[in-house]
Amino acid sequence: MISEGMLDTLFANQFRRESSCLVVSPGRTELCGNHTDHNRGKVLAAAIDLAKTAAVAPRDDMRVEIITEGLPERVDLIIDDDKPREEEKGTSSALVRGVIAALRRKGFKAAGFSAFVRSGVALGSGLSSSASFEVLIAKIISRLFNNDTIDPLTMALAGQEAENRFFGKPCGLMDQIACSYGGIVSVDLEYPEKPIIESVDFSFYDHGYTLAVIHTGGSHADLTGDYAAVPQEMEAVARFFGKTACRQLSRNQLFEELSSLRKAVGDRAILRALHFFNENARVTEATEALKKGNMQEYLSIIRASAKSSRDLLQNIYSPSKPEEQNISMALALAEELLGNDGACRVHGGGFAGTIQAYVPNERFSFFRERMEHYQGKGSVTPILISSTGEC
Structure with a gap:
């Protein structure tokens, strides 16, 4: 964790007053359940040891000012209403306004504050910088104005609403x-308003494997359409049957109406829906494997998830840029290095960004050296599970 004294000093240098506390929000890694959450599916995920940490202090007005170290964009807004603003879409200001609006609608207090943020969750890292930021804002509001009484689910729902309605990006x-x-x-x-959440106590490292993400290069810029098409196509399949999400259907329904369905929604939508059903089942299997402490069974499930994302979900590269296949190349390299021991898969939304790998502890140094030889120095990041929502 970043020292309190260091962030206090950075805060004081920027805002010419003292901070009142530190607030921490971890990044996350998706373990299983690739593109299932937006269609009411199951997911297996974890908070990680890379986090956003903020020195904060309340203001005596409704102004919010946030400086994030290393980023040119400075958040500076007045939270005088709870409506999305077209000119803020796609910006951090939209996320701040959205989170605060959602919390106020739930009856929580909110006012202005200043924050200096240092992030270990890099933009475009596939470790959910945006969600970490959203939860950070919710935690600041909880700490400064609500005596730490806002529960984790309320924070999560506020973050999702901010991203969907205010930022303009569909997400689960x-x-x-x-x-x-x-x-x-x-x-x-x-x-979704009442998700069933089960904590799973497991250490990959203690079971012989280092969990890592590999930055493949490329940018998430201009990929919003690719991301949006995944839930939209799954939902198109659901609408064919008079439903709103794939979770309300069964696999058998797809095959019973396959001919008519192909004409109505197209092949890719059906393949993506089929991925949903299979991946949903894999989340249950992966969770049970971890609870039993069976690492090899878990890795087998992860390999099946990787194949499904590549073949059915098709989020390994953007169809608009087939010449840019950074994810595909990184997966091929990782598979060459891992052989039959370990696993790798696309991580998060896909199309660009990162892959995830499970590497035997004793081979991690070699794996890292070779992957960074191809992908660039610093491209491999080992991650640990953060046991709480703090780091």
């Missing part, structure tokens, strides 16, 4: 839940 609830709850969590989102 997995990232926010993982960041707000901490540890490994198995989440059933069949009823």
